[in-house]
Amino acid sequence: MKKSQRASNGLWIALLCLxxxxxxxxxxxxxxxxxxxxxxxxxxxxGLLDVLIPIFEKKTGYFVKTIAVGSGQAMAMGQKGxxxxxxxxxxxxxxxxxxxxxxxxxxxxxxxDFVIVGPPSDRAGIKGVKSAAEAFKxxxxxxxxxxxxxxxxxxxxxxxxxxxxxxxxxxxxKWHQETGLGMGQTLAVAAEKKTYTLADRGTYLALKKNLGxxxxxxxxxxxLNIYHVIEVNPLKWPRVNAAGAKAFADFMVSKQTQKxxxxxxVEKFGSPLFFPDAGxxxxxxxx
Amino acid sequence: MSADTPILEIKNLQVQRGGAPVLDISSxxxxxxxxxxxxxxxxxxxxxxxxxxxxxxxxxxxxxxFKGRRIDSNHSMLTYRRNxxxxxxxxxxxxxxxxxxxxxxxxxxxxxxxxxxxxxEEYAERFGIYPLIDRSAKKLSGGEAQxxxxxxxxxxxxxxxxxxxxxxxxxxxxxxxLIGDLDRVLxxxxxxAIMATHDQMEALRLSDRxxxxxxxxxxxxxxxxxxxxxxxxxxIASFVGVETILNGEIVRTGAGTVICHVQNGEIEAxxxxxxxxxxxxxxxxxxxxxxTGAPQEGASARNMFSGRIVRISPMxxxxxxxxxxxxxxxxxxTILSAENLALEEGKPVFASFKATAVHLxxxxxxx
Amino acid sequence: MDIVVEGIxxxxxxxxxxxxxxxxxxWLSLKISGSATFLSMFxxxxxxxxxxxxxxxxxxxxxxxxxxGMGLPPVVVGLFVTISLWRHGPLGFLEILYTxxxxxxxxxxxxxxxxxxxxLAAIQHLPAxxxxxxxxxxxxxxxxxxxxxxxxxxxxxxxxxxxFGGVISEVGASIMVGGNIxxxxxxxTTATVMETGKGNFDIAMAxxxxxxxxxxxxxxxxxxxxxxERPR
Numbered sequence: 001m002k003k004s005q006r007a008s009n010g011l012w013i014a015l016l017c018l019x020x021x022x023x024x025x026x027x028x029x030x031x032x033x034x035x036x037x038x039x040x041x042x043x044x045x046x047g048l049l050d051v052l053i054p055i056f057e058k059k060t061g062y063f064v065k066t067i068a069v070g071s072g073q074a075m076a077m078g079q080k081g082x083x084x085x086x087x088x089x090x091x092x093x094x095x096x097x098x099x100x101x102x103x104x105x106x107x108x109x110x111x112x113d114f115v116i117v118g119p120p121s122d123r124a125g126i127k128g129v130k131s132a133a134e135a136f137k138x139x140x141x142x143x144x145x146x147x148x149x150x151x152x153x154x155x156x157x158x159x160x161x162x163x164x165x166x167x168x169x170x171x172x173x174k175w176h177q178e179t180g181l182g183m184g185q186t187l188a189v190a191a192e193k194k195t196y197t198l199a200d201r202g203t204y205l206a207l208k209k210n211l212g213x214x215x216x217x218x219x220x221x222x223x224l225n226i227y228h229v230i231e232v233n234p235l236k237w238p239r240v241n242a243a244g245a246k247a248f249a250d251f252m253v254s255k256q257t258q259k260x261x262x263x264x265x266v267e268k269f270g271s272p273l274f275f276p277d278a279g280x281x282x283x284x285x286x287x
Numbered sequence: 288m289s290a291d292t293p294i295l296e297i298k299n300l301q302v303q304r305g306g307a308p309v310l311d312i313s314s315x316x317x318x319x320x321x322x323x324x325x326x327x328x329x330x331x332x333x334x335x336x337x338x339x340x341x342x343x344x345x346x347x348x349x350x351x352x353f354k355g356r357r358i359d360s361n362h363s364m365l366t367y368r369r370n371x372x373x374x375x376x377x378x379x380x381x382x383x384x385x386x387x388x389x390x391x392x393x394x395x396x397x398x399x400x401x402x403x404x405x406x407x408e409e410y411a412e413r414f415g416i417y418p419l420i421d422r423s424a425k426k427l428s429g430g431e432a433q434x435x436x437x438x439x440x441x442x443x444x445x446x447x448x449x450x451x452x453x454x455x456x457x458x459x460x461x462x463x464x465l466i467g468d469l470d471r472v473l474x475x476x477x478x479x480a481i482m483a484t485h486d487q488m489e490a491l492r493l494s495d496r497x498x499x500x501x502x503x504x505x506x507x508x509x510x511x512x513x514x515x516x517x518x519x520x521x522x523i524a525s526f527v528g529v530e531t532i533l534n535g536e537i538v539r540t541g542a543g544t545v546i547c548h549v550q551n552g553e554i555e556a557x558x559x560x561x562x563x564x565x566x567x568x569x570x571x572x573x574x575x576x577x578x579t580g581a582p583q584e585g586a587s588a589r590n591m592f593s594g595r596i597v598r599i600s601p602m603x604x605x606x607x608x609x610x611x612x613x614x615x616x617x618x619x620x621t622i623l624s625a626e627n628l629a630l631e632e633g634k635p636v637f638a639s640f641k642a643t644a645v646h647l648x649x650x651x652x653x654x
Numbered sequence: 655m656d657i658v659v660e661g662i663x664x665x666x667x668x669x670x671x672x673x674x675x676x677x678x679x680x681w682l683s684l685k686i687s688g689s690a691t692f693l694s695m696f697x698x699x700x701x702x703x704x705x706x707x708x709x710x711x712x713x714x715x716x717x718x719x720x721x722x723g724m725g726l727p728p729v730v731v732g733l734f735v736t737i738s739l740w741r742h743g744p745l746g747f748l749e750i751l752y753t754x755x756x757x758x759x760x761x762x763x764x765x766x767x768x769x770x771x772x773x774l775a776a777i778q779h780l781p782a783x784x785x786x787x788x789x790x791x792x793x794x795x796x797x798x799x800x801x802x803x804x805x806x807x808x809x810x811x812x813x814x815x816x817x818f819g820g821v822i823s824e825v826g827a828s829i830m831v832g833g834n835i836x837x838x839x840x841x842x843t844t845a846t847v848m849e850t851g852k853g854n855f856d857i858a859m860a861x862x863x864x865x866x867x868x869x870x871x872x873x874x875x876x877x878x879x880x881x882x883e884r885p886r
Contacts, residue, residue: 065833
């Protein structure tokens with residue numbers, strides 16, 4: 001009968017489609033080929049991983065699935081054993097993560113820093129202020145809006161730390177607005193409203209020319225944004241790709257990778273986006 | 288199968304809907320080549336009977352036999368259905384050309400292209416739509432569409448055709464023309480047919496037998512004359528159009544005739560009832576003659592009454608005249624006669640009819 | 655508004671120079687959404703037709719379910735599919751989270767109720783006696799279903815187009831289950847969100863325009879099939 005013939009043809013085509021799109025059984029050396037790397041959107045957006053991952057994949061034959069989400073979600077994925085290795089920058093949360101036994105081998109990779117940016121008119125008068133907490137106090141006192149990401153990202157976490165240091169609780173206040181968006185979009189909103197926000201230097205530099213915002217406060221140690229790589233604990237989650245996670249983490253601290261990190265961004269932005277720190281102690285960073 | 292085996296036979300057929308029986312036929316047999324018309328009011332079960340006979344509707348009880356073989360299993364149902372066709376009140380054509388529509392039954396049977404072509408053209412010709420053969424079904428008039436439906440039904444050379452009021456939604460001239468073509472094709476092909484219709488003229492014209500249905504049962508089945516002139520009960524009588532029905536009691540009998548006493552009068556009728564029996568006297572309106580002068584002595588009509596015209600109602604080609612002669616009579620008079628007699632309401636007239644025109648229904652019968 | 659103009663210019667540059675990454679993303683979008691539409695067409699038309707043509711206890715409830723499914727929020731689907739597919743979920747052993755296959759699955763779940771619901775309505779809208787007429791012509795049940803589907807092809811193709819439209823434009827579930835992995839599970843919609851998030855509005859606009867062009871082209875083809883007069 002025509003219909004059943006057509007039906008069975010269609011079924012084969014559908015199965016073929018599904019098969020075509022499946023990861024496939026291509027030649028791969030490691031037994032468990034996929035590594036799920038959970039990291040943050042700002043790390044992804046900097047473009048660094050687009051350079052490093054292909055090098056790693058070519059070298060080892062692993063296939064890295066980079067899942068870029070907010071810091072909170074990245075850590076949550078690690079807690080549930082749904083990721084193999086984390087590349088994040090929320091030291092307080094990371095320490096808790098390790099303490100609770102979810103991760104092992106927390107190793108420092110690099111740092112960049114945050115900057116407080118705002119309109120050239122700078123009504124809060126924070127330009128040149130050395131202390132980030134001071135700058136925040138001034139912003140709170142002046143009648144200006146502060147744009148927060150409000151999404152539990154690493155940036156948001158850093159922002160909260162600075163407010164705490166300044167002794168101010170901005171939650172619910174009218175001048176403290178939360179976008180719930182990524183770094184690039186939050187910068188765009190701040191630029192639109194000609195007002196202040198906290199941003200990582202890398203994203204700011206990438207978008208600088210269209211924004212019309214200037215760096216007003218920088219260099220304070222508290223503004224350092226330190227990246228660690230953490231392998232998810234295979235004892236807690238036996239199904240994680242422990243070998244792959246270790247391979248990736250080793251790669252990140254390796255000499256060649258650190259060299260690449262050192263020069264990343266210079267050509268495009270005139271200054272590097274990150275500063276390699278493998279092997280150093282966290283407390284030693286900052287001037 | 289012998290020549291006497293009916294082509295279609297029903298025993299104790301029952302169909303239920305929502306727990307209540309909507310069809311209950313104890314027996315029915317259809318001879319090959321016969322044309323049976325089903326008439327009856329809406330909801331009588333005509334469509335239900337047709338659909339059940341075509342095995343398109345499930346019966347809850349009873350059996351249907353085609354050429355002596357019972358139709359019950361799925362396999363025999365498909366084979367059976369391929370020997371029949373059905374035409375509905377709506378043409379139900381497919382969204383394609385007339386050619387493709389007529390060919391659809393043949394394509395279902397897997398016939399090859401060349402054979403199909405010959406048959407389609409033949410039946411398009413037979414139903415007078417050959418020039419329209421490449422036209423899209425959406426662009427046909429009501430009559431052309433129904434012709435296509437008929438051609439499609441007959442193209443598969445069915446042994447039985449079921450027709451459910453196929454001409455109801457067509458205007459009279461189209462209906463006329465189609466009935467003529469259907470009649471011709473049925474006779475030419477010798478196909479057995481069962482047709483449900485509202486139009487008694489259609490039934491009278493086409494059928495070998497008529498079945499009157501009421502409330503899911505066959506109230507009476509017989510030749511058109513039998514139904515029309517000797518209805519079995521008051522319901523049938525009123526349905527097939529006998530207008531005058533009078534309550535009476537037999538008072539005297541004669542040689543093959545009886546005298547009934549009805550309200551304010553006596554009617555002579557042909558029949559075998561006994562004195563004292565209660566009867567209904569049924570007189571067809573076309574059998575009543577009206578005149579304005581007193582009729583001659585010795586005229587053949589035995590029943591003569593004087594009365595007054597109460598109402599004149601136009602009925603297409605006739606006038607329906609209601610008379611009060613002490614009891615009510617209804618007569619049909621042609622428009623010409625009405626003018627000649629200068630009939631008008633209130634006018635005194637004489638009504639007469641033969642004893643043979645009076646049909647007696649004995650009160651013990653249903654109704 | 656010059657962002658739109660910039661976007662259009664950028665879009666054409668990307669297309670004309672056959673930018674590899676953009677072409678890859680576009681082709682992947684087409685493959686994924688195409689497969690999902692295809693699967694949903696099969697499941698949707700057959701189940702929708704079956705429900706339309708048969709009486710069974712609880713039928714009305716099933717129809718309500720289908721109609722509700724048409725409005726199923728895609729992100730909800732994405733969440734449920736993610737939970738099912740992740741490593742420690744019931745289907746984790748399949749290891750298809752963060753793959754294009756996962757996106758096909760999520761999109762199929764989104765599109766199928768749409769195709770099903772519209773097919774159901776399309777078949778129910780056919781004249782009541784048409785099914786009986788086809789059976790009276792001697793059709794088997796399978797032939798009957800096929801002929802009814804042919805008769806309803808106009809609204810059924812609309813159903814397929816609705817399903818396709820729903821998934822080619824879908825982003826929430828696609829990000830969740832696909833992971834937006836560069837060169838692997840990144841499609842036009844997820845790439846657009848990402849570029850917007852980065853602040854690269856011109857690239858985002860270009861991708862949006864390409865997406866619109868893609869959707870328009872596919873729908874133009876389907877519309878042509880739907881509207882053409884049957885030959886013969």
